[in-house]
Amino acid sequence: MNFLNHTSLFKITLILCIAAGLPACKGKTDAGGDEDAAVKSQTPVTVTSIGDTSLSNYIDLNATSAYLQKNYVKANINGYIEKSNAQPGQYVSKGQLLFVLKTKEAQSIGNRISILDTTFKFSGINKIKASASGYITQLSHQSGDYVQDGEQLAVINEASSFVFLLQLPYELHSTLKNNQSMQLTLPDGEKLTARVNSLMPAVDTASQTQGIVLKVNSSHPIPENLIAKAHLIKAEKSNTVSLPKSAVLANETQTAFWVMKLINDTTAVKVSITKGIETNDRVEILSPKFLPKDKIIVTGNYGLTDTAKVKVVQP
Secondary structure (H helix, E strand, C coil): CCCHHHHHHHHHHHHHHHHHHHHHHHHHHHHHHHHHHHHHHHHEEEEEECEEEEEEEEEEEEEEEEEEEEHHHCCCCCEEEEECCCCCEEEEECCEEEEEEEEEHHHHCCCHHHEEECCCCCCEEEEECCCCCCEEEEEEECCEEEEECCCEEEEEEEECCCEEEEEEEEEHHHHHCCCCEEEEEEECCCCCEEEEEEEEEEEECCCCCEEEEEEEECCCCCCCCEEEEEEEEEEEEEEEEEEEEHHHHEEHHHHHHHHECCCCCEEEEECCCCCEEEEECEEEECCCCCCCCCCCEEEEECCCCEEEEEEEEEC
């Protein structure tokens, strides 16, 4: 009887111990689960710090090559083209012989008058020379053609009048004072330095753009109607506070801007900012005044709420 009592007492004690131990075990399990959940809720991010840099806000516009002056070579008599020294695309110098014309009368009579009277100097030959240096872009007649007085024979694009024409929106007119010299990039990647030569005295009615004449120095001929990119600086600042563009967030209407700043190793808060000028990869920060030691999230910041839990990882 005593043995049975002792056995029953032992079983009851064992059951009570197991029952008492279960909450403790469950508590440890729940604590471990909460800790794992907290770790998983941290967003991995990379950070950067504020930097002092020189920023330039610029715009690229199209500039088209053109010859402002064209020289029209014309016949000065009625007659036949006896000789032509002109070819399309040929470069000619001022004073170079282009055409030899012979009058209709001289063509009919030939040299018979000179044979009859050697003192009579009659040839009926007129020589037409280039009045300017440049490239022949049009050739209207060839040897043997009959032409009339004043008829166009060829067109020369005067080399000295070669320019690039930039159509500048008038609202950007004030930027010209800082862009008297600018860089042009040709379609093949060649870069040329251009200077503002003059401004056209009118604007286009539809586009409200003004023609800007740019002069360039090139070591080789550039074809007409070639479109280049003109690099105009709109604003420029040196040693200004800036952040990478990816660090700056904005609302849908682009009216409010902010960054996510770390206040400790695992917490980031939303800080509203005022932007200045922008480049392709950086943004000027006008306010607030960040310190060099401040850590700003540069990746992983999209969609973070204020006072977000984060985990800083190496970029």
